[in-house]
Amino acid sequence: MTTDLLVKELVDKNGKCRNSLMPILQGIVQKEHYLSEEAMLAVARELDLSAADVYGTASFYTFLDTVPRGQNIIRVCKTITCHMKGKDEIVNAICNHLKIKVGETTHDKKYTLLTANCLGWCHKGPVMLVNDDVYPDLTPDKALEIIQTYGKEE
């Protein structure tokens, strides 16, 4: 489906008012993994907002990406509790395994590695999020195992 059509569909579903902006942006990210320039322009057009306004909202939310992302987005919590519980080792293990740095996407576009602020699972840190799923109590090995299960899909 083209981006334009996707946006139209989401607008039909969520309505044309400004309050629909968030669900529409989320809907696009779900399908396309990020908000392309084209997608943001289409949203601006459909909702009669300025493009800068749409970009302002998109750039505010960590989970609304405005640069291309892989099919699976890994976010390791970087906030203090997880940090003290060894998030660096988790991040390093993933970096070595996928051969990317934080913020990058693998060549095959399967994975993007990011960090996130506190995910609310501090008591079970270190924690990571893969797409919408939370994985607490991580060790480096456990993290790599989990990541591999995502690579196998599709």
Add this chain to the structure above:
Amino acid sequence: MNKYLVNLKINNMPISVEEGTTILDAARQLNLRIPTLCHHPDLSVAGNCRVCVVEVKGARLLAASCATPVSEGMEVFTNSEKVRIARKHIVELLLTEHNADCTKCFKSGNCELQDLATEYRIGDHVFLDIVKPQSKIQDISSPSIVKDDSKCIRCQRCVRTCDELQGLTALAVTNKGDHQKISTFLNKPLNDVVCSTCGQCINRCPTGALTEHTNIEEVWNAIYDPSKFAVVQTAPATRIALGEDLGLTPGERVTGKMVSALKRLGFNKVLDTDFTADLTIMEEGTELLTRLKKILVEKDDSVKLPMMTSCSPGWIKFQEHMYPDLLENLSTCKSPQQMFGALAKTYYAEKINIKAQDMIVVSIMPCVAKKFECERSEMRDSGYQDVDFVLTTRELAMMIKQAGIDFNHIEEEHYDSILGESTGAAVIFGATGGVMEAALRTAYEIVTGREVPFTNLNIQPVRGMDGIKEASIKIKNVKPEWSFLEGVDLNVAIANGLANARKLMEKVKSGEANYHFIEIMGCPGGCLGGGGQPIPTSPEIRKKRAEAIYSEDANMPIRKSHENPEVVEVYEQFLGEPLGHKSHDLLHTHYRPRKRY
């Protein structure tokens, strides 16, 4: 509806104010100034900078006075120890994130942040300097505006201006936390986005983060270059505002002093855009009557009504972006600045025996969009760039200071001739409704042979600061050649500020409104509130400037454009007739659609 009065004490002084008044405004009534940064009288309340904090007895936290309404029995302290310390810390914190190189900053001397820092004697930094180096890269893509994020305090006055007053939202708050910044769509250069170049954000930015793209040095070079003949033109609204930047109060008319100062700066000739404002009326008035005739008599639907004025380049660029399907409604007349440039390098150059390539035309404008306009490829009909450089009223004030001219004590002088003669109709171009009034004074007389039926030619219904004005004028007892206009109610509308223009355009598009002629000025209040005018601006200041404009008009010996002797002469000797062949080549233009998103 009667408002309740609320009694409170500020710094132990009792006062009663209307319910809903903010502490800030109540304090002002007691002649107490509380410093502000994010607050602006033209904009909604944001309450994000916190420099306006005050202590309210009984409250645990300090309150932002711009965002807190008064309440009965309230006791407020605007300068307690707690307040002073907090305010000083806030300014210090702002400075840690601020590239405070005042000596190199265009805004120095008229900067609200600098004033506060000086007032509180902020010295050695208590906090670390955390200005991000990448924020120091200025966006100079726009011919009108320079954006320097390292000077931005994120007060969001620009964002609210562009949204609330100008209806464009070219700027938005993006990212968050310490990455928060004011940015265009995807951080694109200002020149590549839907920005009208109106400069209203510049007028409301409290710091040097948004300033005009200055051309002062180029103009000095032109003046000093012996091989160049430097001609300057001054827009209507400059003469009633320039004084504000040179120590005078708003509303003082300084026409003669300005002319004299320009001569002392070294311009070879000091001429007047008001002359081409009169010429615009001849062309635009004729164009309106021609359109009416084509539609009403010849049933020719290739021409469009309502016809819309085209003097305001910020409005033109807005329309090109936002309503490209209404471009044919725009009058094809160039703005007075561009008509002047085109005539200066043809008709005038010939008359004074100077080669066009040796002439430099400089404009003094209340506007930064004119800087964009003069660089448009459409504006080269003389064979050269018709207007070489545009300076804002503010830049002219800087040059006058640089030259050491004691503005307040210089003799008044007259504009040079030719291209220096003008009428009262021209000077009111500087106020919202003025072009409409000037056009009606001339068009009504052409059609009926009589003056407009308003006392002293003052067409009150089109005056005033309302965002949108409407009027209807009955045309009666016309001359035989205009019989098709007998009994017609000429419906006109006027908008100032692009958010109002947008409302009006929606009405036109939906067919809800039935106007013949629309005047739009891109800036609030018209050019007198232009993006190149002295800072600060406020509704009161603009009202004073408008009063000055109308008294300038009332004091002119000639008050109708078609009676300007130099205008009559330029038609006799050069142009032939309005909308004639030469006019078409030099004084008219076309527009181009631009992307809205």
